[in-house]
Amino acid sequence: MKFKFSSFEVDDGMLHSAAVITAATFSCLMSGFVLQNIWRKYIVRQRIKRRREESKLSIQKMGDYLMQHGLSVDKRNIILDMPMAELQRKLQNGSLKALDVLRAYQSKAIEVTKDLNCVVEPIWEAEEQAIACDFMTGKKSPLHGIPVSLKENYHVQGYDSTGGMAKFIDCPQPDDNVIVKTLKEQGAIPFMRTNLPQTMMVYESSNPIYGETRNPHDPKRGPGGSSSGEGCLIGAGGSVLGFGTDIGGSLRIPAHMCGVCCLKPTVGRISTEGTHEVHKGATLVPGATGPLSRDVDGLVLAMKSLLVSHMFELDRSVPPIPFRPEIYEDHRPLRIGYFHDIGYMPSVPACERGVREVREILEKNGHTLIEFKVPRVDKALELFAQCVFGDGCKTFTDALKYDVVDPSFKLTYFLIHQAPEWLKRVAGFFYRTVGHDPIPKKVLVAAAGIKSVSKWWGVVEDLQAYRKKFEMEMRANKLDAIISPGFAYAAIPLGKAFLTVGAVAYTNLYNVINYPAGSLPVTKVTEEDEKLLENYPTKTLYAKNIKKLSKGSVGLPINVQFVAPPYQEELVLRLMKEVETSIKLGERHS
Numbered sequence: 001m002k003f004k005f006s007s008f009e010v011d012d013g014m015l016h017s018a019a020v021i022t023a024a025t026f027s028c029l030m031s032g033f034v035l036q037n038i039w040r041k042y043i044v045r046q047r048i049k050r051r052r053e054e055s056k057l058s059i060q061k062m063g064d065y066l067m068q069h070g071l072s073v074d075k076r077n078i079i080l081d082m083p084m085a086e087l088q089r090k091l092q093n094g095s096l097k098a099l100d101v102l103r104a105y106q107s108k109a110i111e112v113t114k115d116l117n118c119v120v121e122p123i124w125e126a127e128e129q130a131i132a133c134d135f136m137t138g139k140k141s142p143l144h145g146i147p148v149s150l151k152e153n154y155h156v157q158g159y160d161s162t163g164g165m166a167k168f169i170d171c172p173q174p175d176d177n178v179i180v181k182t183l184k185e186q187g188a189i190p191f192m193r194t195n196l197p198q199t200m201m202v203y204e205s206s207n208p209i210y211g212e213t214r215n216p217h218d219p220k221r222g223p224g225g226s227s228s229g230e231g232c233l234i235g236a237g238g239s240v241l242g243f244g245t246d247i248g249g250s251l252r253i254p255a256h257m258c259g260v261c262c263l264k265p266t267v268g269r270i271s272t273e274g275t276h277e278v279h280k281g282a283t284l285v286p287g288a289t290g291p292l293s294r295d296v297d298g299l300v301l302a303m304k305s306l307l308v309s310h311m312f313e314l315d316r317s318v319p320p321i322p323f324r325p326e327i328y329e330d331h332r333p334l335r336i337g338y339f340h341d342i343g344y345m346p347s348v349p350a351c352e353r354g355v356r357e358v359r360e361i362l363e364k365n366g367h368t369l370i371e372f373k374v375p376r377v378d379k380a381l382e383l384f385a386q387c388v389f390g391d392g393c394k395t396f397t398d399a400l401k402y403d404v405v406d407p408s409f410k411l412t413y414f415l416i417h418q419a420p421e422w423l424k425r426v427a428g429f430f431y432r433t434v435g436h437d438p439i440p441k442k443v444l445v446a447a448a449g450i451k452s453v454s455k456w457w458g459v460v461e462d463l464q465a466y467r468k469k470f471e472m473e474m475r476a477n478k479l480d481a482i483i484s485p486g487f488a489y490a491a492i493p494l495g496k497a498f499l500t501v502g503a504v505a506y507t508n509l510y511n512v513i514n515y516p517a518g519s520l521p522v523t524k525v526t527e528e529d530e531k532l533l534e535n536y537p538t539k540t541l542y543a544k545n546i547k548k549l550s551k552g553s554v555g556l557p558i559n560v561q562f563v564a565p566p567y568q569e570e571l572v573l574r575l576m577k578e579v580e581t582s583i584k585l586g587e588r589h590s
């Protein structure tokens with residue numbers, strides 16, 4: 001048979017050859033594509049393996065070095081037991097050497113990371129800095145000789161900031177970030193870099209490069225995240241002061257689960273320049289940087305040392321507001337709002353008791369406590385998802401292309417980041433009908449992305465309106481501050497955060513409204529709390545999971561959050577210090 005195409009003729013033999021050539025080209029392209037994918041994934045795995053080995057080797061080398069140059073156990077323990085104020089005083093008056101303090105904390109950090117895997121690598125330059133401190137004469141800076149640990153996403157010259165993602169391995173940072181530079185200028189010694197979950201947008205603690213960090217109070221449980229390594233290292237006594245980041249609770253969740261203090265400042269109060277975030281462009285609910293510490297004095301010292309002309313000069317977007325002692329040291333009685341239940345899922349009995357006990361302390365100290373109802377928590381959650389996943393999660397999926405997805409992140413990644421909109425709607429339907437919970441659908445649809453600029457502007461208006469509503473509620477009650485649960489529950493078994501993720505409402509509320517929020521350990525889960533857990537209401541799927549996963553948590557730490565209007569960090573710290581002091585006095589008298 002012959003076909004005639006205008007000026008030339010084609011027989012079926014030619015047609016057959018054309019089809020064969022097309023099919024061959026197509027299968028070549030396809031296999032090329034598949035092979036390229038396999039190759040890229042292979043390269044990524046090799047890179048991850050090499051980086052992990054380098055990290056382990058560096059930690060081991062530090063351990064070996066300390067065996068030869070370490071302190072005696074007694075001397076080390078005396079240093080490790082010192083609260084921040086005493087440590088600072090002794091470094092200032094020269095009765096402690098910076099090198100001894102560094103060695104004490106290096107050796108404790110290396111010791112605890114063996115079981116807990118909280119350190120990703122030591123910062124080797126610390127030693128030289130400590131020696132320089134000890135040779136210094138003249139007036140000492142406020143952080144003189146104090147070792148500080150840093151979450152891995154803080155840029156440190158010469159080190160990678162991977163955020164647990166292979167794509168960023170072998171990209172050493174050209175410079176220290178603004179906070180690190182200011183800390184060094186103030187005499188601090190960055191000495192350890194700490195672990196985080198892949199992408200930092202979960203409150204788990206694992207990534208394929210550095211592995212999984214465990215809770216210092218129960219290694220079968222998670223330390224919270226995403227400043228997981230910081231919470232764990234400070235909670236285990238391996239650091240006295242550290243720094244992390246927080247977009248939805250990443251400072252406060254690990255602080256609560258590991259029993260340490262932290263402060264998430266108002267975004268803008270201190271510099272956020274030079275931290276690795278996957279979606280830096282999502283500026284409506286941006287990441288905050290902030291300190292974690294063993295005690296409130298550590299947070300105060302950190303803020304005083306950062307709020308100085310050096311930082312204001314390095315990052316001119318930061319308003320030059322120094323630390324205001326007149327607010328921190330004020331004794332005026334305040335009106336403080338409180339809640340136990342955010343209006344989505346109740347907090348477990350131990351967290352509720354934590355707030356109740358802090359309320360009693362504050363009332364005894366002369367403050368007025370008023371019950372506060374959080375306006376429309378569903379709206380706050382929806383706004384959070386719209387603002388951080390507004391691009392339909394494209395920045396996240398791009399960052400993880402060819403990467404190994406961590407098991408602890410797989411379900412979140414699939415459902416929030418990768419699933420097409422129709423599947424998100426089906427999952428939302430499941431949560432609403434089987435889980436008796438309409439909120440996940442809103443969040444999942446939001447994570448499918450904002451479809452146009454005018455819709456994006458609508459989100460901006462909604463966010464402004466929500467912030468105003470919150471402010472008006474506080475004004476209506478004449479509130480100076482708020483206290484609320486540190487989180488909905490204490491630490492749960494590793495890898496289970498996905499099953500309870502709605503609890504993030506307890507922390508990300510303050511990111512949505514951009515209020516400073518501190519977290520303070522106030523109690524521990526008791527047998528009585530565990531008994532009361534039996535009556536925990538389980539209306540939604542998340543609440544059921546919380547009840548199940550909270551069992552067996554006796555002895556775990558419980559924090560309370562302290563919150564004030566934007567730029568009132570000193571007020572937050574004042575209240576935290578007041579409660580910390582009362583708790584310590586109470587412990588001494590009992």
Ligand SMILES: CCCCCCCCCCCCCCCCCCCCCC(=O)NCCO
Nearest residue numbers: 200201202203245246247248249250440443502
């Ligand atoms: C993943 C579950 C899918 C179902 C959706 C349920 C929605 C229920 C409400 C939860 C809304 C938020 C979901 C997103 C999870 C984000 C968790 C954020 C943890 C902290 C992140 C952070 O602060 N990172 C700091 C980075 O520097």
